[in-house]
Amino acid sequence: MxxxxxxYGDPVLRKVAKAIDSEYPKLETLIANMWETMYNAHGVGLAAPQIGLPIRIFLVDTSPFADDDELSPEDQEALKDFKKVFINAKITDETGDEWDFNEGCLSIPDVREDVKRKPKLTITYMDEDFKEHTESYDGLLARVIQHEYDHIEGVLFTDKLSSLKKRLLKNRLDKISKGKINVEYKMKFPNIKKGR
Incomplete structure (x- = not known):
């Protein structure tokens, strides 16, 4: 479904999400719905707060990036078959010199900005079968994971912009929160006036 x-503007996006256990009701259905929702919106990642649930789940499928001719063959290969569910994730390490890359977000449609992030990370998480993993990623893969991880920490990519950029974006962000934007996927806007 x-x-x-x-x-943007809904308080759920600002909450630090809570860990869940394997008894979480209808978890399999939730994950299936999250995949369907993400693909419908042409995203490469989706976190539970983005569908209104303040719980520590996000999922990533970077295969759409694999066709980008500007990427190295190594990056294309790494992105091609990467599809994972991350439950109760914790980034334990981020290293390297920060680099800029243009990011967007399904919760903030039509806004894209360069964001600085470290190129390497180590993350511990549970998969959908609640098996624990500790893995390291770098480059674009690390960036997509960092972006989705931020969602379960109540952080948006716009928080990482300079105060000048934030001021310049303020009106656009206000319009998004009020639903004054055209999107090709189903959205819920926090500040739509009732009875319009």
């Missing part, structure tokens, strides 16, 4: 994506 395709779920509405929560738009």
């Amino acid at each position: 395709i779920l509405p994506i929560i738009a």
Whole structure:
């Protein structure tokens, strides 16, 4: 089932999400719905807060990036078959010199900005069968994971911008929260006036 994506301005996007256990109700259905919602919106990642649930789940499928001719063959290979569910994730290490890359977010449609992130990370998480993993990633793969991880920490990519950029974006972000934007996927806007 395709779920509405929560738009910028909703308090759920600012909450530090709670860990869950294997008894979480209808977890399999939730994960299936999250995949369907993400693919419908042409995303490469989706976190539970983006569908209104303040729980520590996000999923990533970077295969759409694999066709980007500007990427190295190594990056294309790494991105091609990467599809994972991350439950109760914790980034334990981030290293290297920060680099800029243009990011967007399904909760903040039509806004894209360069964001600085470290190129390497180590993350511990549970998969959908609640098996624990500790893995390291770098480059674009690390960036997608960092972006989705931020969602379960109540952080948006716009938080990482300079105060000048934030001021320049303020009106656009206000319009998004009020639903004054055209999107091709189902969204829920926090500040739509009732009875319009």
